[in-house]
Amino acid sequence: MNVRGDLSDLEGLIDRIDDVARQREQVAVDDILAAVGYRSFGPVVLVAGLITLAPLVGDIPGVPTLLALLVLLTAGQLLFRRQHIWLPGWIVKRRLPRNKLRKGLAWVRKPARGIDRCTRPRLTLFVEGPGLLILSLACIAVALAMPAMEIVPFSANGGGAALVAFGLAMIARDGAVALFALIVTAGTLGFVGAGFL
Numbered sequence: 001m002n003v004r005g006d007l008s009d010l011e012g013l014i015d016r017i018d019d020v021a022r023q024r025e026q027v028a029v030d031d032i033l034a035a036v037g038y039r040s041f042g043p044v045v046l047v048a049g050l051i052t053l054a055p056l057v058g059d060i061p062g063v064p065t066l067l068a069l070l071v072l073l074t075a076g077q078l079l080f081r082r083q084h085i086w087l088p089g090w091i092v093k094r095r096l097p098r099n100k101l102r103k104g105l106a107w108v109r110k111p112a113r114g115i116d117r118c119t120r121p122r123l124t125l126f127v128e129g130p131g132l133l134i135l136s137l138a139c140i141a142v143a144l145a146m147p148a149m150e151i152v153p154f155s156a157n158g159g160g161a162a163l164v165a166f167g168l169a170m171i172a173r174d175g176a177v178a179l180f181a182l183i184v185t186a187g188t189l190g191f192v193g194a195g196f197l
Contacts, residue, residue: 003041009116010168012048013043014109021101023058029070030092033085041078044085045071045139046167052146052160054104064156068146071163075139078132123175132170135178138185139166144192145192152195158188 016035021027036043048067066165074085105135142159149156168174 009119009172010046010112010164011109011116013046013185014105014112018102018105019051021098022120023136025098026134027098027101028093028095028096029066029087030057033087033092037055040053041074041085042170044074045163046171048074049160049165049167050108051101051116052103052156053108053164054101055107060096061098061150063096064150064159065147067163068075068143071139071146072143075143078136079140086096086169092146097197115168119177121173123179124173126175126178127173131175135166135169135181138182141189142166142185145189148192148196149188152192155188155192155195158184158191162188 013036017032020031020035024031032047033044036047043063048071052064052067069091070087073091077085127135142162146156146159149159162181162184165177165184169178169181
């Protein structure tokens with residue numbers, strides 16, 4: 001499979017997913033993971049966030065919960081320091097419609113270049129060692145809350161934004177983005193909690 005883009009920035013990641021989407025009518029989760037790499041925990045979390053945020057795709061009932069399972073399994077394996085990601089077949093075989101995926105990616109691409117200009121390695125203690133453990137736990141918290149986010153209006157956008165920020169923090173080794181992701185997570189979880197009161 002010929003794909004452009006590297007995994008060092010958001011735009012490169014979008015390029016890789018878009019290349020895969022152009023080659024298939026229905027895009028399996030496995031196709032996307034193969035493009036970003038099964039050893040790439042940060043990109044997998046980032047992809048889950050991007051798809052959750054993407055219009056037409058993240059709004060499909062059940063998709064946020066499916067992506068939550070993907071994040072839950074990914075972050076859980078990161079906690080146990082696995083070298084590659086294992087996912088059950090029923091998740092990796094799930095398919096997304098090509099047109100909706102590509103339209104969603106086109107929408108996300110617009111701010112990607114600006115975001116990439118703002119990220120760089122800094123405050124790396126927040127994305128290494130104990131900091132990475134905290135990020136993994138926060139990703140798990142977002143994933144566990146994602147089914148509830150399908151019920152509370154607009155909260156899935158906050159969850160998607162948090163996952164995008166966590167993924168960016170991991171691939172760019174940007175601790176400032178990690179701190180931002182933690183703030184977004186706290187706000188989103190608070191919003192979801194308030195929605196059930």
